[in-house]
Amino acid sequence: MKAYLLYEAGGADKLVPGEAPKPALKSGEVLIRVKAIGINPADAIYRSTPAFITHIFGEERPVIMGWDISGEVVEKSDNTDGFEVGDAVFALLQNARGYAEFVAVNVGLLAHKPAHITFEEAAAAPMAGLTAWQPLVHGMNIKKGDKILIHGASGGVGHYAVQIAKYLGAEVIATSSGKNRDFVMALGADKHIDYQTENFREVIKEVDFVFDTVGGETLEHSIDIAKPGGTIISIVALTQEDIMFKAKEKGVNLSLRALQFNGDDLRAFAGLMSKGIIKSFIDRIYPFTAIAEAHTQVETRRTAGKIVLTV
Template structure:
């Protein structure tokens, strides 16, 4: 099968399409014929060596997939022909930029019926990050005031929609050029973080969703008992101690495969309450270009690789 691999750390140019062996199935696993895979910032960090999560190359990159079950091992949850999506194995290698991925069936869920494979592939890692932070950890509820950093980003634009679906009042941080977009996602207020210090204009927040490592400042806007959800400073004992000493709750998030979360996300999508924004669709061979787009930091939504 064709898959994108890298033999060294470096820039996007180290990504190459190679012929490798199709993965063999174990009990409880399914072989997915991948139709699309999306690119996440963690993919960039792993590829460059800034975050050597997978050790030394060579290895395959990527985690998000959407596709169709082609083979099913004994005890698997899905049958041949079912459309599924997920982010298997994270934080171990999944080699998701590939024509086939073998994965434990309980790390996948049925694809949202209302979404294409391209849209579904854009969801798993980003949407699960938002879901596990906002719902599982912070336990947001109707009426909560939620502040979301980088609200137009891959995780942020989904966090806005998930928070709104749970009945929260959402205050979003985004550049001025993206205000209309973020309001269209459902945000109640949008603040231009480039011209306004949010700590001077925001108060009494129940939950901060921090995806920019701004936990210390975010703590200032949390009310007593509020929750700081952080996805970049999840291993920061000093910050955690500071938050707890201030009478707030620290919730560090390192996303993990979760079929129950994926099923809940699919329900939101099929109810018309959650939809990913696709910034670009590129063929597998253009994986280096996809990484360039994500690394540039100017895209709105997700970049997706189309595979078959």
């Protein structure tokens, strides 16, 4: 099968087209013919970082990266009840290997693709969608009318977070650049703050929740506008002890939430997609042969919504 192989960490040019064996199925797995692949900032970070590649793949080289896929089931093994050959599905792959024509997936990580959405829209969702879903649904006790500040609201994770927060009944205050204001407001945000021209600490006070996708000073300053007893969850590594101390001193619950590979969460997310409550917004679609261009684009961190490949 055709696949993109990574022999060593580095730039986007290190993703080399080649041939790889079609995966052999284990019990509980189905074989998926890949139709679309989601590209995330994490893909580019892992591709360029030797320690991350080794952490995932050990000493195996070359490796096949890629976590977000959608496609059609073409073979199945035993213990795969609920999925049949011909089913349209999507998944967040725990062991990567999605930059290929075929991938084997344990059905525990698999969800049926809602009938009314495209394979591209499905492939856009798993990593970014669950990165937003898990902190907001499992990490925050959001009640109707609570105020939440979402940083980086126009990005892959942020644009799902806005939609999830509105579904949960929150009043959503969203930050992004001014050029993405209309996009963010169309997602359901109640108020927009242009981080390039406005200081959010001067615009809002006393929010119940903050969802941070930016880190650094943005995270630190968010403590100033969170209510005592409020909750801030960041998806960016918390490396500064003084930020943790500041949050504790004010009585703000500050934590890091790492992505969990959870099929139940993906299926719950798919359920809301099937009802049109959550949608994937795709900035650009590239052919499989333009994977390097897709990686280069996602590295700009100037994407509104998601980047997707068609296979």
